[in-house]
Amino acid sequence: MLTLADLVESLTGQRPPNLEQKLTDAVIDSRQACPGSLFVALKGEHEDGHDFVADAFQRGAIAAIAERELDIGRWKGEGGRWKGEGCPFSILHLPFSIFQSPISNLQLPACFIVEDSLKALQQVAAYWRGKHTPRVVGITGSVGKTTAKEMIGSVLCQRFCTLKSKGNYNSEIGLPLTLLKLEPSHQRVVLEMGMYDLGEIAELAAIARPHVGVVTNVGPTHLERLGTIERIAQAKTELVEALPGDGVAVLNGDDPWVRQMAARTRAEVFYYGLDQTCDLWASHIESQGLEGIRFRFHHGPETIHAKVPMLGRHSVHTALAAAAVGLVEGQSWEEIIDGLRGAAQLRLLVVPALQGSTILDDTYNASPTSTIAALNLLEELDGRKIAVLGDMLELGAYEEEGHRKVGRRVLDVAAVLITVGERGRLIAEAALAWGMEAEKVIIEEDNDSAIAYLREIVAPGDIILVKGSRGMKMEEIVEAMTNEPMTNDQ
Numbered sequence: 001m002l003t004l005a006d007l008v009e010s011l012t013g014q015r016p017p018n019l020e021q022k023l024t025d026a027v028i029d030s031r032q033a034c035p036g037s038l039f040v041a042l043k044g045e046h047e048d049g050h051d052f053v054a055d056a057f058q059r060g061a062i063a064a065i066a067e068r069e070l071d072i073g074r075w076k077g078e079g080g081r082w083k084g085e086g087c088p089f090s091i092l093h094l095p096f097s098i099f100q101s102p103i104s105n106l107q108l109p110a111c112f113i114v115e116d117s118l119k120a121l122q123q124v125a126a127y128w129r130g131k132h133t134p135r136v137v138g139i140t141g142s143v144g145k146t147t148a149k150e151m152i153g154s155v156l157c158q159r160f161c162t163l164k165s166k167g168n169y170n171s172e173i174g175l176p177l178t179l180l181k182l183e184p185s186h187q188r189v190v191l192e193m194g195m196y197d198l199g200e201i202a203e204l205a206a207i208a209r210p211h212v213g214v215v216t217n218v219g220p221t222h223l224e225r226l227g228t229i230e231r232i233a234q235a236k237t238e239l240v241e242a243l244p245g246d247g248v249a250v251l252n253g254d255d256p257w258v259r260q261m262a263a264r265t266r267a268e269v270f271y272y273g274l275d276q277t278c279d280l281w282a283s284h285i286e287s288q289g290l291e292g293i294r295f296r297f298h299h300g301p302e303t304i305h306a307k308v309p310m311l312g313r314h315s316v317h318t319a320l321a322a323a324a325v326g327l328v329e330g331q332s333w334e335e336i337i338d339g340l341r342g343a344a345q346l347r348l349l350v351v352p353a354l355q356g357s358t359i360l361d362d363t364y365n366a367s368p369t370s371t372i373a374a375l376n377l378l379e380e381l382d383g384r385k386i387a388v389l390g391d392m393l394e395l396g397a398y399e400e401e402g403h404r405k406v407g408r409r410v411l412d413v414a415a416v417l418i419t420v421g422e423r424g425r426l427i428a429e430a431a432l433a434w435g436m437e438a439e440k441v442i443i444e445e446d447n448d449s450a451i452a453y454l455r456e457i458v459a460p461g462d463i464i465l466v467k468g469s470r471g472m473k474m475e476e477i478v479e480a481m482t483n484e485p486m487t488n489d490q
Contacts, residue, residue, distance in 0.1 A: 002026070002128055002180060004063060004106070007038065010127035011094055011112065011120060019106060021062065026121075026180040028173060035060030038180075040121045041067070042173065049117070057109045064111045065120050069093075094120075118172065125176030126207045134163070134186045136208050137325055140193045140201055140239050141216025141252075142232065143370045144318055145170060148216055149192045151322035155339030159331055160187040170194035175204050188329070196225050198235050205242035212328060213239040213267070214250040214321055218257035219369045220398040227396060233257040243267035250324045252317065253278040270328055272320040280324050287313050287380045290350055297323060297333075304333050308340045311348055311360075312377035348374065353481045356460030358383070362467040363474040366392045368402035372409050374467050379413045383463040387414040388450055388477060390468025391423035399423065404430035411436045414465075416457065418442045420450050421472060447473065451480040 005019040024036035030052035033039050039056035041049035041064060053064050069091055090110040114120040129136075137156070139149050146167070153164035163186045165178040170192035178191060193204045205213075218233045226232050236258075240249040245266040252258045253271030262269040271278040274285075276298070285295040288307075295316050297304040308319055319340055326336040349361040362374045371389065378385050387410055395402045403423055407430025410417050417440060419428040428443045444450045454464070454477070464481070468474040 001183065002038075002124075004110075006128065006131075007063060007112075007124060010124040011114065021108070023063065026124075026177055027056070027061075028121075028177070030056040030059065030061075033057075033059040033061040035062075037061045039064045040117055041065065042117050042121075043067075053111065062108045062110070064109065065117050065124075066111055066113055067115065067117050069113055070111065122172065122176050122203075122207055125179040128182055129179050129207060129209060132182045132184065132186065134182070134189045135212065135329070136189045136191060136210040137212040137214065138191050138193050138205060138208060138210035138239050138242075139214040139216070139321075140195070140236050141214075141258075142219035142221040142236075143367055143373075144216045145192045145194065147315075148214060148318050148321050149190055151318050151340065151343045152214070152325045153190045154343035155322045155326040155331065155336050156188045156190065156329065158335035158339045160329070161185050162188045162190060164190035165192050172200065172203065176207060179208065193239060195235050198226070198231065199238070201235060201238040202242060205239055210239070210243060211247045212250060212325060213243050213247065213265075214325060215239060215252060215258045215261060216317070216321060217252055217255045217369070219367055220395055220402055221367045221369075225394065225396070229257065233261075237261050237264050240265035240267065248328045250321065250328060252321070253281075254317070270324055272324040273317070280320055280327065282316050282320055285313050285316050287377075289381050293319075295319075299327065302333070304337070306337055306340065308343075310343075311350070312373060312380065314373040314376060348377070351478065351482055353458070353464065353478075354455065355458045355462075357458045357462035357464055357481075359478055359481055360463065360465045360467075361475070361478045362465065363472075363478060364470065366390070366467050366469045368392060368395070368398075368405050371406050371467055374465055375406070375409050375413045378463060378465045381463045383461040384416070384459065385414045386416040386418065386454070386457075386462055386464045388418045388420070388454065388464060388466045388474070389424055389427050390419070390472035390474050391421035393423075393469040393471050400426055403427050407431040408434050414440075416440050416442070418444060418450050418453060420444050420447060420468065420474065420477075424468070447476045447480075451477055454481060 001022045004021045005015055009015040023038045026038045027033055028040050028042050033056040039061040050066055053070050090107045093113045139145050156162045169178050191208050193201050195201045215236055240261050241264050243265055247267035248270055249265045249267045250270050253275050254273035272280045280299045282295045287293050292309040294307045323336050351359050353359040403426035407427040410431045411434045417431050425443050428441050466474050466477050
């Protein structure tokens with residue numbers, strides 16, 4: 001595990017003696033601090049981590065990285081470790097020379113003052129990554145990154161001791177925090193890499209130094225920030241550009257934007273997809289509703305029959321990506337299939353709801369591509385189909401076209417459409433324009449109104465898809481529809 005000596009060496013380039021205390025964890029939320037941990041004070045949109053250094057120390061953190069000196073000595077927290085004026089802790093301003101500093105007699109807890117806390121966190125993570133020798137798999141794409149990360153991790157752990165980023169730890173903060181959990185026993189690391197602008201994936205790759213780069217697709221997500229699909233593709237290409245000559249770029253051969261990335265990498269290229277020219281391709285895809293999907297893998301002369309517990313025909317691309325990484329890493333088909341079968345279905349959850357209905361909870365996020373994929377799954381299921389769709393955010397110039405494409409698809413799938421929000425109205429208008437009956441299209445302004453209408457019409461056997469961008473908080477609809485309403489007598 002990372003020690004205080006490692007921390008100092010990573011920040012100064014000099015290794016002090018007698019500081020071998022282990023850092024049990026690295027956190028940015030003081031509530032997650034535990035005895036022996038490192039707390040990194042970051043400035044957020046709503047909170048400033050510098051206001052919680054004392055809380056982290058109270059919970060047992062032995063080191064903190066911050067951008068300014070704090071008067072923690074005067075902290076008088078109820079039940080705290082320190083009261084009054086005499087708080088025993090050290091403040092060290094970086095950069096400094098360990099030969100000119102009393103660091104060998106460091107009084108813990110210690111607060112290291114740096115110019116930029118985030119850059120310091122990334123510097124420590126890059127140092128710690130360099131101390132280990134696992135093969136690193138980086139994953140990017142407009143949609144499906146987290147699910148692909150979980151599937152790939154499930155496949156790799158059938159043979160290798162594997163570390164993977166938790167949740168959607170895919171940012172300039174989450175990725176370094178994941179790397180700080182590296183241990184000598186880890187043979188593989190699976191990291192999701194997200195971005196909002198050009199250069200960000202390149203920065204993540206410089207920290208993580210991936211050997212394998214997986215690109216799932218290129219779509220209009222974050223178009224509001226990047227402006228064009230071409231710039232989104234350019235941003236995703238940064239991953240394959242960062243791969244070494246002995247690395248492997250695992251590319252979705254069905255996506256023309258992704259396929260052309262092969263020209264931008266020094267690494268070997270491995271294509272996956274439905275196209276028979278791909279190195280690994282799938283055929284005979286059959287959705288079995290909530291039971292999963294069945295299909296056949298094809299790799300060279302091999303044909304492998306598979307059934308995996310993933311929902312919707314579109315999930316075959318995720319299975320292909322995970323299998324491709326397994327093949328690249330030398331795994332057997334038995335290990336690959338076992339990994340695919342053992343992976344949990346993420347994001348889209350199937351939950352029983354009021355009046356004997358079923359909800360497809362896909363409220364994590366939404367883009368035109370992922371929403372149409374969810375509608376395709378809805379189409380495959382038995383029962384009256386109700387689509388509850390909210391605004392899809394950050395689409396930029398593609399906003400109107402993207403929402404209208406979803407509305408066109410709704411017409412062929414849903415018996416009832418309920419939209420939420422100003423942009424959701426565009427979905428409804430498109431469905432009406434394409435011929436959906438007006439009484440089947442309900443336009444609501446907020447979640448509460450959508451909940452009220454759903455409660456009126458829901459019936460046994462209904463299948464209800466709920467999907468929208470995170471900012472719409474449509475999980476409120478799922479929660480309301482899976483809990484009995486309170487009555488005046490309760």
